Amino acid sequence: MIYTVTFNPAIDYIVRMDKFVAGATNRVNYEQVLGGGKGINVSIVLKNLGLDSTALGFISGFTGKEIIRQLHGFGCQSDFIELPNGFSRINVKIKTAEQETEVNGQGPDIPQEAIDELFAKLDKLTAGDTLVLAGSIPKSLPDDIYEKIMAKLENRGINIVVDATKNLLLNVLKYHPFLIKPNNHELAEMFNVTLNSHDDIIFYAKKLQELGAKNVLISMGKDGAILVDQNGSTIHSPVPKGKLVNSIGAGDSMVAGFLTGYYETGDFKRAFYMGVATGSASAFSENLATRPEVEALLKTLI
Ligand SMILES: Nc1ncnc2c1ncn2[C@@H]1O[C@H](COP(=O)(O)OP(=O)(O)OP(=O)(O)O)[C@@H](O)[C@H]1O
Ligand SMILES: O=P(O)(O)OC[C@@]1(O)O[C@H](CO)[C@@H](O)[C@@H]1O
Structure with missing residues (x-):
């Protein structure tokens, strides 16, 4: 079984407007309310691609109920710990033609008893689980x-797959995660460097491997992605052709696509291209990628 953990799930309130002016009253011309948070997005896309998973984590309040309702609407299973306090955060994503602005909520406090409960659930995982x-x-x-x-x-x-930034990611490398997926900006930040070329990115991706990661997938938004796999192979792929509609969740979709490709074939190259196609399928759509969208883009990549 695949399990995803989202410590801080969110309602993503996505709005579009012609122009966003800080300090003024802005009115939207499009709005969408999506249950999200990275692990939850991974679970939704896995389901869209045909793989079951159980979404774990902490949920709270009226927003938490809506997140679970939407997740179950996709046919996903969940086993969240309900917190007695606060509400799951609301993340506001403001999109105009020129720029995207995010205002992400902080989320409820998580008491020690709830952490203990999560550890008890994780303790039941067995060999072969993800x-x-x-x-x-x-x-x-x-x-x-x-x-x-x-x-x-x-x-x-x-x-174990870890999609996190800075110390949260660096500190786990010694436990040999199966897959990590920083984007190129996060990679640069981790080593406090400027990355000017694919060779630079490969060099630092390999450093993450030296620190313990097995497979290192570096996403680069519209510039595609690079994989350094556990067998020592390196692959780069550009993105397929298409029009950017909404990149929120593209990285999570890439993780779900990679896992699907890997579990279906055992082949890292196939997993990588499936990851790229799934990330782009989400970026080219208002909603998260579906299998037919992914298959159509995959054909143009391999
Ligand atoms: N503008 C785009 N056009 C085409 N594909 C894209 C675009 N943005 C993202 N993608 C696809 O999604 C993958 C992941 O995107 P990105 O590098 O933005 O991840 P991320 O920074 O983790 O995103 P997020 O945190 O928003 O989920 C890319 O490698 C690419 O395949
Ligand atoms: O604050 P985090 O946990 O880093 O990111 C949260 C978030 O931006 O990530 C998802 C997209 O990847 C969204 O659904 C959600 O709002």
Whole structure:
């Protein structure tokens, strides 16, 4: 079974307007309310591609109920821990033709008993399971929480995927995650460098491998992606042709596509192209990628 963990799920309130002026009253001409957060997006796209998963994490309040309602609407399973306090955050994504502005909520505090409950659920995972740890964690938690989860699950034959930034990611590398997916900006930030070429990106992706990651997938938005896999092969792919509509969740879709390609074929090259096609299929659509959209783009890549 695949499990995803979202520590800080969100309602994504996506609005479009001609122009956004800070300090003024702005009126939208399009709005959408989507249940999200990185792990939840991964679960939705996995389901769209034909793979079952169980979404874990913490949920709270009226927004939490809506997130679960939408997730179940996609046919996904969930086993969230309901917090007694606060409400799951609302993340506002403001889009104009020129720019995207995000205002992400902070989310509820997570008490120690709720963390213990999550650890008890994770303790039931067995060899052959996959665990996707994705997204930021609320301010109330220490930034070694992913590390603690991985330490507990070490040597149990569980494939762990981590999609996180900075220390949250760097601290888990010694536990040999199966897959990590920083974007090129996050990679540069981690090493405090400027990345000027694909060779630079490959060099630092390999450094992440030296630090312990097995497969390193670097996403580069409209410039495609690079994979350095556990067998030492490196592949680059541009994105397929299409029109950008909404890139929110493109990275999560890429993770879901990679896992689907890998579990269907055991082939990293196929997994990589499936990841790129799935990321782009989401970027080219208002909603997260569907299987027919992914298959259509995949044909243009390989
Ligand atoms: N403008 C775009 N055009 C085509 N494909 C895109 C575009 N943006 C993203 N993608 C696809 O999605 C993949 C992941 O995108 P990106 O690098 O933006 O991830 P990310 O930064 O993790 O995104 P997010 O945090 O918004 O989910 C890219 O490698 C590419 O395949
Ligand atoms: O604050 P985090 O957890 O880093 O990111 C949260 C978020 O931006 O990520 C998803 C897109 O990847 C959205 O559904 C959600 O709003």
